[in-house]
Amino acid sequence: MTISFLHNPGFRQRLVMHVLFWILFFAARLYLTAITFNVYSQFPFSLTILLILANTLFAAGVYYFIIYLLWPLVLKKKYLLSFFIMVSVVIIYTLADAWTEQQLITACPSCLADLRVTQPAYYALITSDLINIFLKRFVTLGTPVSLLLMLSIPLCIKFALNGWRQQTKALQLAKENIELEFNFLKAQLNPHFLFNSMNNIYGLILSGKQEKSASLVTRLSDLLRYLLYESNKQYMALGREIKLMADYAELERVRLNYTTLEFTHSIDQHAYQIAPILFMPLLENAFKFCPDQPGSFILIHLEVQKAGLYFSVTNTISPDYQPATAGGIGLNNLHKRLILYYPGLHYYEVRTSSDTYTATIQLTLT
Numbered sequence: 001m002t003i004s005f006l007h008n009p010g011f012r013q014r015l016v017m018h019v020l021f022w023i024l025f026f027a028a029r030l031y032l033t034a035i036t037f038n039v040y041s042q043f044p045f046s047l048t049i050l051l052i053l054a055n056t057l058f059a060a061g062v063y064y065f066i067i068y069l070l071w072p073l074v075l076k077k078k079y080l081l082s083f084f085i086m087v088s089v090v091i092i093y094t095l096a097d098a099w100t101e102q103q104l105i106t107a108c109p110s111c112l113a114d115l116r117v118t119q120p121a122y123y124a125l126i127t128s129d130l131i132n133i134f135l136k137r138f139v140t141l142g143t144p145v146s147l148l149l150m151l152s153i154p155l156c157i158k159f160a161l162n163g164w165r166q167q168t169k170a171l172q173l174a175k176e177n178i179e180l181e182f183n184f185l186k187a188q189l190n191p192h193f194l195f196n197s198m199n200n201i202y203g204l205i206l207s208g209k210q211e212k213s214a215s216l217v218t219r220l221s222d223l224l225r226y227l228l229y230e231s232n233k234q235y236m237a238l239g240r241e242i243k244l245m246a247d248y249a250e251l252e253r254v255r256l257n258y259t260t261l262e263f264t265h266s267i268d269q270h271a272y273q274i275a276p277i278l279f280m281p282l283l284e285n286a287f288k289f290c291p292d293q294p295g296s297f298i299l300i301h302l303e304v305q306k307a308g309l310y311f312s313v314t315n316t317i318s319p320d321y322q323p324a325t326a327g328g329i330g331l332n333n334l335h336k337r338l339i340l341y342y343p344g345l346h347y348y349e350v351r352t353s354s355d356t357y358t359a360t361i362q363l364t365l366t
Contacts, residue, residue: 312358
């Protein structure tokens with residue numbers, strides 16, 4: 001909730017955040033003024049509050065002018081115009097701040113009397129003409145530098161939040177893109193796989209193998225239920241994923257005549273969670289590119305020990321097999337999902353020899 005509030009606050013939330021910031025900003029300046037020796041320390045506390053409050057309001061006005069009016073010009077690369085506008089704003093700020101300070105202090109006779117004795121230089125300045133005060137503070141860069149130091153805090157917070165929001169937005173768009181590709185992958189898998197499985201089951205029924213066909217119908221039903229309803233979650237139980245792969249392998253085994261198929265798995269406990277349908281593209285590729293001829297094999301192995309997952313698929317390939325340099329949508333989706341769900345916690349490797357293709361994934365489950 002806190003991240004969502006900072007990432008995309010509504011108008012009222014933004015208003016409250018800004019008001020609270022400037023209240024804290026004013027309180028911090030008032031506290032620092034009260035505990036340090038300065039020309040304001042001998043003034044009545046009420047006058048000090050008015051002086052700092054006026055200066056804080058002027059600084060806030062300059063901040064919002066920079067953010068909402070000047071910064072868009074900078075983004076449009078109108079640098080010269082932005083420079084002259086900024087100089088004009090600093091001049092106006094210096095004049096307004098000097099005039100307010102002069103009016104408030106000269107309205108307090110006791111303050112002037114104390115300044116004449118304790119701070120004669122400041123007394124001479126504050127009782128002089130406004131243009132003299134302006135030139136003294138602007139030409140010496142006293143007020144511009146002070147303004148820069150004051151605005152550095154809200155500006156740094158603003159740009160840091162903007163950078164974080166843009167990064168979060170980019171990550172969200174990347175995640176949504178991967179989810180779209182993932183949904184497309186499931187939509188692509190379901191009709192194609194369903195068509196082949198139904199044909200295989202139909203062939204078993206015609207050959208009188210009712211028990212085998214009934215078992216495959218159950219597996220197909222469980223697999224489709226998982227793909228349609230359960231795989232939309234961010235993480236699923238590892239045991240469900242293993243059953244999904246086992247059902248898929250058994251449904252594909254029906255159409256194999258010569259290929260040896262082995263699926264082994266070992267896990268030290270059943271509480272692990274994993275991104276759904278993560279390994280399915282590798283299984284699909286294995287069955288797709290393995291030629292069904294004597295000597296062919298598909299070896300699938302999954303092992304988990306102490307949250308370390310090792311998964312490998314090795315299959316026979318034709319001598320003329322040419323791996324795609326860019327990979328299909330399934331393998332690209334797999335790579336993106338590994339980066340998204342297991343950043344810095346995964347290892348993915350593909351090895352190809354003259355007659356075998358091996359894909360290996362290692363994960364640290366969280």
